[in-house]
Amino acid sequence: MKYSKKTISESLPRYQEIQNHLKSQILSGTWAPGTKVPSEHELAAQFDCARMTVSKAIGSLVEKGLVVRRRRAGTIVAAPRSQETVLEIHDIQAEVQASGRLYRFDIQSRRVGKATREEAEKLGAALGSPVLAISCVHWADTVPYALEERLINLDAVPEAESEMFREVPPGSWLLAKIPWNEAEHRIFAVSADAVTARVLKIRRSAPCLCIERRTRRDSHNVTYVRLIYPGEQHVLVARFQTHGATAR
């Protein structure tokens, strides 16, 4: 059979049709975890196409973590164990503007110097290495939106030393400077200390959401940031994703 795509009305590529078929069996629970998926040969016969086409369809499901393949043993439906969700952490400026409010920020303090022990630890750099420490408040209209405390490793980003952040907030500036990176987040609740309470205009010991992020590039630590969002207002939303490649 030669390659002729337009059979009747068609628009979806063949491999996606196959993929959707398999996916619906899995997601609907018809095929429970552990169930053996028909072999590539069988599916190729069933959908009347080449084995490669089936292989491509299944290959994609593997990347999505819906199935696991083993030679000779065949393809089986993966078990969903730890739930993984994708959390989008936006640029604060974009976040505020997306909600239709006026974005503004002001630099509270700015210091260039050698890293103290605490700073070196947070940043993951050597003690005494040159750092830029910045404290900055983000505003949405006339309400404090978040307090940012940031350390920048000047060994990694020497240009930052002369940057005054008059126009662009540090986060956005760095994002533009450093195209691709690795990051690690820690999210937890804290109680507002005196300084935080003052600048965010909330009462002392009010609950705040705190996000710590350490960013690396090519295994070099670039920046550490601690964002404190006031009160119970700020909500991180993580959209779904099930998966189970990491079996347990």
Add this chain to the structure above:
Amino acid sequence: MKYSKKTISESLPRYQEIQNHLKSQILSGTWAPGTKVPSEHELAAQFDCARMTVSKAIGSLVEKGLVVRRRRAGTIVAAPRSQETVLEIHDIQAEVQASGRLYRFDIQSRRVGKATREEAEKLGAALGSPVLAISCVHWADTVPYALEERLINLDAVPEAESEMFREVPPGSWLLAKIPWNEAEHRIFAVSADAVTARVLKIRRSAPCLCIERRTRRDSHNVTYVRLIYPGEQHVLVARFQTHGATAR
């Protein structure tokens, strides 16, 4: 040229070699966002392989969100947009046991009835539909670990009505019952109310991390859960991911 894999050292498949090469160019920043990647033909010539092999390599990078492809225009390096991180939300029992502590839970209250307006809204079900409402405390050794307030849609999971959760906590029970699903998380900081403070043995209005999760299956809402972790102890860790789809 016929297919002969074992050239010299033999190890990585061809398409992965190509993928790694491209990936390193992108991640190192050598190819800035917007840069045009060599065409499939060029790469095929360069790596002395078939175009399909190159296509497979690039196809995977597309799924990872590192590049964007457009016909005729070619393949270009994608711009890193909002940072996305993968957040793993574990089963509480597993979480506690992983930290080497003894896991225990007790059911505070259990009620079967018709959904109140508030419950219906949280669960995303119709007002008056049958629900199971459960409140449950999770312990690590002798310390309260989290307070769980859960609603289960009995239309979706009728078996839950007769389940008393003596052995298995509701979360684990449901996870085993419902193999694949979609979920939506909301994460924020709250201040402990009187009840929460009492059962978690913390002072009133102490900051707590709150995770709300609504779980669906086949677009049917199955369960809503609100987990409250006491104090500043509990930390969610999200490992990096610059971007993209599903990745590993």
Add this chain to the structure above:
DNA sequence: CAGCGCAATATGCCTAGACATATTGGCACC
């Protein structure tokens, strides 16, 4: 019956060519 080795099987990776389709740059025509 236990253990070993082999053949069958299912995936893994690859090729060389084909047709399909979107897009773009340039050329011809007005």
Add this chain to the structure above:
DNA sequence: GGTGCCAATATGTCTAGGCATATTGCGCTG
């Protein structure tokens, strides 16, 4: 000089084979 159309190009999808490799089940032998 503007504009519309066409050919060149790069990807998108697919085929029908091929050899490579891990595993499993089974039959044979001690």
